[in-house]
Amino acid sequence: MSSTNKSLLDAATEKIVESQVWRSIFRHGYPDTPLNQSLVMMSNVFLHLHPVKVSRQAMKITYTWCMGGISFFLFLLLTITGVFLMFYYVPDTTVAYQNINQLSSAVSFGHLVRNMHRWAAHLMVVSVTLHMIRVFYHGAYKPPREFNWVVGVLLFFVTLFLSFTGYLLPWDQIAIWAITVGTNLAPYTPLLGNPVYKVLVGGGAVGQATLIRFYVGHVILLPLAGAILMAVHFWRIRKDGGEAGPPPPSRRELEARAEREQTVSGARG
Numbered sequence: 218m219s220s221t222n223k224s225l226l227d228a229a230t231e232k233i234v235e236s237q238v239w240r241s242i243f244r245h246g247y248p249d250t251p252l253n254q255s256l257v258m259m260s261n262v263f264l265h266l267h268p269v270k271v272s273r274q275a276m277k278i279t280y281t282w283c284m285g286g287i288s289f290f291l292f293l294l295l296t297i298t299g300v301f302l303m304f305y306y307v308p309d310t311t312v313a314y315q316n317i318n319q320l321s322s323a324v325s326f327g328h329l330v331r332n333m334h335r336w337a338a339h340l341m342v343v344s345v346t347l348h349m350i351r352v353f354y355h356g357a358y359k360p361p362r363e364f365n366w367v368v369g370v371l372l373f374f375v376t377l378f379l380s381f382t383g384y385l386l387p388w389d390q391i392a393i394w395a396i397t398v399g400t401n402l403a404p405y406t407p408l409l410g411n412p413v414y415k416v417l418v419g420g421g422a423v424g425q426a427t428l429i430r431f432y433v434g435h436v437i438l439l440p441l442a443g444a445i446l447m448a449v450h451f452w453r454i455r456k457d458g459g460e461a462g463p464p465p466p467s468r469r470e471l472e473a474r475a476e477r478e479q480t481v482s483g484a485r486g
């Protein structure tokens with residue numbers, strides 16, 4: 218009985234696997250040979266985001282701390298919650314503060330989404346910083362990943378500017394004075410100081426022109442720059458052969474390992 222069932226099952230499986238529909242989707246055999254594994258990785262839209270081979274060590278959560286992945290997750294969360302906030306927020310100095318207050322008190326889930334946006338923003342600054350420290354600690358900035366390190370530095374600045382520009386938007390006292398202090402640092406930059414201050418603030422002091430500048434930067438320019446840089450960052454990780462794993466064992470370690478193995482096999486007999 219069971220052998221008839223099995224053969225029926227086998228026949229059905231064979232029919233499905235050999236059908237045109239199946240073969241048009243799965244173009245290569247079961248990935249149990251190195252060649253088929255490579256072909257499957259390269260011809261699948263999701264899998265091809267990864268290199269054909271990755272270092273098993275570098276995949277461990279204890280190795281990367283997943284800080285890059287967490288930063289990306291937070292960026293997506295910030296984008297979604299940010300779009301929600303955009304439905305209620307108007308970048309006008311006369312109404313911005315009330316908008317934010319009403320959002321927290323009169324809009325369904327408004328308080329929750331606003332706080333999700335705030336917390337995710339703080340956490341992203343922390344996670345990107347920890348990711349940068351992890352990459353530095355593992356020496357993963359060395360060739361061939363030096364270009365991706367530079368892309369990472371740009372992403373770090375984009376993250377900080379997103380945080381800085383977002384801080385002004387509630388237009389409360391702490392925001393106005395924090396941005397006044399922050400932008401007042403700009404004129405002290407040699408040569409470019411005053412022009413940079415004017416571009417940032419849009420006049421002689423923090424006001425409506427500053428709010429609209431920071432708003433456009435916060436909701437369009439910086440997220441767009443971040444998304445483009447992240448696409449380049451991820452593409453480069455793939456092209457550089459995935460994450461850099463730990464360095465190969467030294468000759469001394471290999472010799473010690475071989476000696477240990479010899480001792481064990483000698484003891485066995």
Ligand code: HEM
Pocket residue numbers: 281283284285286288289292345348349352355357358362365366367368369370372373376447450454459460461462
């Ligand atoms: C928005 C910010 C960022 C995101 C979303 C991001 C995302 C990622 C992800 C997902 C990885 C894969 C490995 C891992 O998770 O650790 C990675 C690797 C890498 N990141 Fe970032 N990253 C960001 C910022 C940075 C910064 C600030 C730097 C350095 C200045 C940097 C440099 C690198 C380098 C060199 C690698 C390759 C590491 C390796 O091969 O082990 N990234 N990034």
